[in-house]
Amino acid sequence: xxxxxxxxxxxxxxxxxxxxxxxxxxxxxxxxxxxxxxxxxxxxxxxxxxxxxxxxxxxxxxxxxxxxxxxxxxxxxxxxxxxxxxxxxxxxxxxxxxxxxxxxxxxxxxxxxxxxxxxxxxxxxxxxxxxxxxxxxxxxxxxxxxxxxxxxxxxxxxxxxxxxxxxxxxxxxxxxxxxxxxxxxxxxxxxxxxxxxxxxxxxxxxxxxxxxxxxxxxxxxxxxxxxxxxxxxxxxxxxxxxxxxxxxxxxxxxxxxxxxxxxxxxxxxxxxxxxxxxxxxxxxxxxxxxxxxxxxxxxxxxxxxxxxxxxxxxxxxxxxxxxxxxxxxxxxxxxxxxxxxxxxxxxxxxxxxxxxxxxxxxxxxxxxxxxxxxxxxxxxxxxxxxxxxxxxxxxxxxxxxxxxxxxxxxxxxxxxxxxxxxxxxxxxxxxxxxxxxxxxxxxxxxxxxxxxxxxxxxxxxxxxxxxxxxxxxxxxxxxxxxxxxxxxxxxxxxxxxx
Ligand code: NAD
Numbered sequence: 063x064x065x066x067x068x069x070x071x072x073x074x075x076x077x078x079x080x081x082x083x084x085x086x087x088x089x090x091x092x093x094x095x096x097x098x099x100x101x102x103x104x105x106x107x108x109x110x111x112x113x114x115x116x117x118x119x120x121x122x123x124x125x126x127x128x129x130x131x132x133x134x135x136x137x138x139x140x141x142x143x144x145x146x147x148x149x150x151x152x153x154x155x156x157x158x159x160x161x162x163x164x165x166x167x168x169x170x171x172x173x174x175x176x177x178x179x180x181x182x183x184x185x186x187x188x189x190x191x192x193x194x195x196x197x198x199x200x201x202x203x204x205x206x207x208x209x210x211x212x213x214x215x216x217x218x219x220x221x222x223x224x225x226x227x228x229x230x231x232x233x234x235x236x237x238x239x240x241x242x243x244x245x246x247x248x249x250x251x252x253x254x255x256x257x258x259x260x261x262x263x264x265x266x267x268x269x270x271x272x273x274x275x276x277x278x279x280x281x282x283x284x285x286x287x288x289x290x291x292x293x294x295x296x297x298x299x300x301x302x303x304x305x306x307x308x309x310x311x312x313x314x315x316x317x318x319x320x321x322x323x324x325x326x327x328x329x330x331x332x333x334x335x336x337x338x339x340x341x342x343x344x345x346x347x348x349x350x351x352x353x354x355x356x357x358x359x360x361x362x363x364x365x366x367x368x369x370x371x372x373x374x375x376x377x378x379x380x381x382x383x384x385x386x387x388x389x390x391x392x393x394x395x396x397x398x399x400x401x402x403x404x405x406x407x408x409x410x411x412x413x414x415x416x417x418x419x420x421x422x423x424x425x426x427x428x429x430x431x432x433x434x435x436x437x438x439x440x441x442x443x444x445x446x447x448x449x450x451x452x453x454x455x456x457x458x459x460x461x462x463x464x465x466x467x468x469x470x471x472x473x474x475x476x477x478x479x480x481x482x483x484x485x486x487x488x489x490x491x492x493x494x495x496x497x498x499x500x501x502x503x504x505x506x507x508x509x510x511x512x513x514x515x516x517x518x519x520x521x522x523x524x525x526x527x528x529x530x531x532x533x534x535x536x537x538x539x540x541x542x543x544x545x546x547x548x549x550x551x552x553x554x555x556x557x558x559x560x
Contacts (some may be wrong), residue, residue, distance in 0.1 A: 064094040066240050068103060068264055069247050071110035074106035074256025077103045087180055087384040089151035090422035094151075096237050099265035104232070104272040107261040110205040111230035112278050114258030119200050119228045126226050127176045133222070134170045137163065140249060145244050148213055149375030151239035153383040153424070154337050159214075168507035169525050173222035179530050180227065189559060192542045198534035200228030201280040201304065205273040207294065209286040210236035210386050211446075212338045214245045219224065220283045221247075223529040225259060231270055232261045232273060238386055239503050240264050274298050281305065281532070283524065284340075287444075288470070288516050292545030295519035303541070306520035306532055308512060310444040311472035314347040314443075316461040316487070319355045319418070321477035325499070327362045331381075333369060333501035335428045335448040335477075338382045339342040340482065340515075343473045343495070346445060347434070349453045349461040356454045360409060360432055363450070367410045367428045372448075373417040384424040385447055391424045394447030401440035401451070407432040412448060436464060444470070458483060466492045472513035473502050514532060 066084065067076035078097035085234035086093040099107075118126075137144070137395030154162070184195040206220040221231045235243035247262045263269050273279055274297045281304035281331055282315035284294040288309030298305035315333075317326055326348075350356035373380045387393050395413050402408050412427025426447050434441050434451040441451060455461050464465060475497035476487045484498045494513040497503035505511050505526065522528040 065358060066094055066096040066264060068097065068099060068107065069260070069262040069266070070103070071261065072251055074248075074352055076326055084151055084237075084239065084241075085387060085424075086416065087386055087424045088149075088376075088389070088420060090424060094241070096264050098237065098239050099263040099269045101268060101272045104263050104265065104269045105276065107232045107263045108203055108273070108276050110258040110261055114256060115200075115202055115230045117261050118230055118256060121167075123177045123226070123228070125181050126228065127174050129254045130173045130176075131225050132469050133250055133255075134167055134174065136249040136253055137170065137246065140245075144214060144245060147242035147245055148239070149383075151241055152210065152213060152386065153375050155383050157378055158337050158382070158522050159375070162212055162215045165504070165507075166215040168429070169218045170222045172507040172526060173226040176226040176530075187545055188540065189542075189557065191545075192540060194538065194540040196226070196538045198530070199537050201533060202229060203279050204229045204231055204281040204283070204533060205279050206231065206233045206260060207270055207273070207282065207284045207286065208233065208243070209553070210238040211337070211342070213239045214246060216285045217243050217246065219285070219525045219529070221260060223525060224533045225255070227530060227533040229533055230259045232263060232279070234263055234265060234269050234273060237264055248328055249253065255501055259302055270294070271297075274303075278299070279303060282307075283532070284308065285524070291519055294517075297474045304532065306522055306524060307518070308342070308524060309517050310446075310470060310520065311342045311344075311513060311517050312347060312441075312444055312468050312470040313343060313345050313473040313475075314349055314461075314465045314468070315345045315475040315477060316458065316465075317348055317350045317355055317359060317513050318458065318476065318478035318480065318483060319352045320479045321355065322479065323355065323358055323362060324515070326359060326477045327366055329477075329501040330363065330450065331366055331370065335359050335367075335382050336433070337450045338372075338385050338426065338504050339448040340385060340446050341502075343504050345452060345473075345475060345501050346449065347441070347451050349455055349464060350433075350451050351458055351461055353454060356452065360430070362454060363374055364409050364430055367430055370428050372415070372425060372427060374420055374423070379398050382448060385426055386424065387423050390446070391426055394426050394449065397440040397445045397447070398431070398449060401438055403433075403435065404438045404440075406440070406451070407437060408435050436467070442469075458487070462491055469516045470513065471515035473497070473503055474516040475503065475534055476498070494523075
């Protein structure tokens with residue numbers, strides 16, 4: 063059986079003390095194993111990144127950007143293979159994998175503009191014959207730790223930007239679906255990246271902790287569940303590192319009485335059930351303002367949901383695939399059980415899903431739950447499965463209060479035809495990414511991505527302009543070249559222009 067290993071200093075190796083099974087979620091089959099790196103293996107990767115840093119840091123930025131240009135071309139040329147690897151280990155349908163990869167490639171395109179965004183800031187004559195400028199220098203060795211649900215896109219949020227800024231990188235991808243990430247990293251070598259600039263170690267907590275505590279690592283980017291994000295942020299910052307840790311979510315849509323209901327239904331279907339709901343931006347709660355729109359929405363949604371097709375990743379006619387593991391399926395089913403026990407109405411029940419020919423896959427069918435209330439466990443916690451919960455309120459303010467009182471604040475959306483309501487909502491809601499009749503408001507690569515409250519620990523968003531700031535350190539230089547006629551005596555007061 064294939065053993066998925068690491069990429070250290072440009073070489074693949076399978077050093078391990080333990081291995082862990084990797085599944086094909088579509089069939090439930092144990093298809094590969096992944097090498098779990100020991101502390102020593104991770105330290106080799108950090109050492110390789112540290113050794114590669116001085117030369118890479120001093121490589122002209124246009125040359126670093128050219129590697130990214132070539133890398134983008136290689137990602138496009140190898141897209142079919144990357145999407146197949148994503149499908150085999152994650153289970154998402156190939157067209158969804160292609161969307162994920164395209165979103166990742168857009169981050170590489172943005173990284174190609176590094177000569178522009180690293181130009182810095184310059185002010186001439188801040189004082190007599192004195193010039194001052196700020197430049198943005200790389201940090202050194204930086205690390206990324208990524209989740210299973212976007213094995214291509216989320217790593218691509220991180221390392222192209224880090225590397226083009228002159229850093230060297232150690233990535234610890236999810237051990238649940240590591241192959242596409244490792245394959246993508248190997249393309250960088252073909253794109254001309256020197257060995258040691260990009261390293262990948264597969265592993266678990268031991269590998270992560272090694273990255274968190276090693277003094278050579280200057281910064282850590284994390285994306286995953288909130289419990290781990292909080293741990294990563296606290297540990298990394300306590301060891302003096304810069305850290306951004308993006309966590310979980312509970313994304314609400316407000317459906318106003320004047321919304322275009324057919325648009326709401328079709329857009330909720332994709333946003334709630336696409337990728338089996340395993341997206342941190344999945345819309346998992348629809349709050350209907352008024353019983354009339356709630357009843358209409360439930361009726362139209364339940365008809366549409368029963369027509370959804372789910373099954374193996376390779377069948378393009380499917381709308382979504384399985385969830386990631388048998389354990390995760392049990393967890394999602396457990397949330398549906400708990401909602402039922404706490405008094406919600408299961409309108410469409412996906413608990414007994416078993417597509418023909420794929421009975422052993424990790425499937426949960428699309429599930430619609432009505433009459434959900436804020437005290438329910440299924441509402442308080444992130445389900446991360448194909449489950450859409452409906453809540454009913456009387457006013458828009460009640461809907462906004464629900465959203466503001468939830469511990470997560472990643473994404474949200476309002477469906478309305480009323481510009482005033484939409485403007486008030488986007489201005490006041492305590493959420494980081496807001497859609498107005500747009501269900502998945504994932505910012506494009508030249509903006510930045512992040513949530514509020516317990517969806518993000520750290521000050522800067524991921525990728526885009528915030529990514530460039532996260533992976534660089536500002537240095538401000540003030541310069542004068544004394545000549546005979548501007549030479550001054552000692553000055554003991556704070557220099558000013560008065
Ligand atoms: P996870 O937190 O289980 O794992 C994420 C990473 O942390 C993996 O690389 C994993 O190996 C590592 N890890 C797991 N346990 C650890 C521990 N005890 N100590 C140190 N490291 C550990 O998350 P997941 O299940 O892979 O991904 C799903 C979660 O990620 C969801 O909560 C989802 O909302 C979130 N997510 C958030 C965003 C965002 O941008 N906010 C994007 C994608 C996913």
